[in-house]
Amino acid sequence: MFISVFICVVSLALFWMAAFTLWWQMHAWRTPETLASTRFDRPDGGGRLAFSLLLPARHEQAVLEHTIERLLESSHRDYEIIVIVGHDDPGTAEVAERAAARAPGLVRVVTDHHEVKNKPKALNTALPHCRGDIVGVFDAEDQVHPELLSHVDHAFRATDADVVQGGVQLINFHSSWYSLRNCLEYFFWFRSRLHLHAEKGFIPLGGNTVFVRTEVLREAGGWDPNCLAEDCDLGVRLSSVGKKVVVAYDSDMVTREETPGSLVSLLKQRTRWNQGFLQVYRKKDWQQLPGRGQRWLARYTLMTPFMQATSGVIIPVNFAVAVFLDVPVGVAIVTFLPMITAMVTFVFEVVGLHDFGRQYGMRVRFVHYVKLVVGGPFYQVMLAGAAIRAVWREQRGRNEWELTSHTGAHLATPSGDVPSRPSSPSSPKTLTREDSQR
16 A cells, blocks of 8 residues: 555656646747747847956867857957966967967956866956956857857847846757757757746856856856856856846857767766756755745756656656556556656657757758657666766765866768858957957
C-alpha cells in the first residue's frame, strides 16, 4: 500500500512539474501577438547612450581576436571594449594587446591580478574602468551582430529599462548528438522562457549579451565574486529590488556561440550552473520579491535543474514498476502520466528544431530528428549526473571555476547550409575613436 501511494505521489508531482515547464517553454508561441512582442523594435537612429563592453577572456587566444573584430564592426557611435585578461595568461594577453594597438581609441586591456580567478572577479576588476552609461557583457567566443548595440540603445530609451537581455544562441547543432539538444535548450530559453520571467518580474539573467545601466550595476555592488552562476545571481538581486528587465530576441540579432567541445566539458559546465543555482537559492535574496507568485516562481526555477534531473531517472523506474511489478491498474496508469508529458515535450522539441533550422538558415535533416529523440534519455542521464555532482561539490565546499574551452566551432558553416547573414570582412581594419565618430 505504501509503495503504491508513494509511486502515485511522485508520478503526479513529476507530471505537473513537466506540464508547467512545457507550458512556460511554449510561452512565446502561444499567440502571434506574444511572438511579435518578443522582438527588438527598429532603432530610431537617435542613439544617445555610451556602452562599455566587458570581454573577460582566459586561455581564449583561439577565438578572442575574432570576437573583438566583430565588436569593432558595430554600427553604434559610442562604445568601448574592455578586455579582461589574467596576469598569468600571456597568450590571451598578447592577443588582447595586439587588438588594443590596432584600435587604440576603442579597445583597452585590464589585467585581473586575483590569485584565484573566475568570471565574476574578472568583471568586477573591470567595472571601475567603465566610462559608459551602459555596461554590456560578452564572452570571448561570441559572434556579435553589428547592429545589436543600436537596437539595445533604442530598447533602453523606449522602455526606460534598467536591464536589457538580448538573445544568445548556440549554433553548431551538427557537431554532435548532445550539441543538437544543447542548441535547442538555448533556443527555447532565450526565445521564449526568459520573456515569461521578465513578464512576471523575476528573471535569472544570461551570462552574456546582457546590458545593465552602469549606476544600477554599481549600486548592486557588481557581481558576486564567489557565485558560480554570477549572471543568475545578478538577475535575482536586481529583480528582488524591483529593477525593470526587458528581454528581446531576434534571430538576426542573437549572439552566436558554440556548444562545449566534449561531453565531459558539457558535464562540468552544467555542474557549475547547477551549483551556482543552488548557491543563489541558499542566499535567499529571492525571498525579498514582493509577490507570492514571484517567490514560488523563483523557488521553482532555482531548483528546476535538480527536479528535471530527478525526473530523468524516475520516469524509467516508474515505467519498469508499471510493467514488471504487480500493482493496481489505477497505480499503473498514474505511473505513465510523466511519460505522456515527456512524449508531448518530444513532439514540441521536434517542431522547435524545425523552427530553429528555418530561422537560422540551417538544413535540418531526418537524421537530426532521430538524434534528437534517441538522445533524449541519455541527455537526461547527463543532466542527472551534473546535478548530483553539483550537490556533492557544494557539500564539500569545492567552488573552483571549471573553465569551458572554445575552439570556434560556431564559426564554421556545415556543408549545404545557408548562412543567415553575410559573413564578416576577412581582414580587420585599424580603428580609432575618430573613425567611429565618437
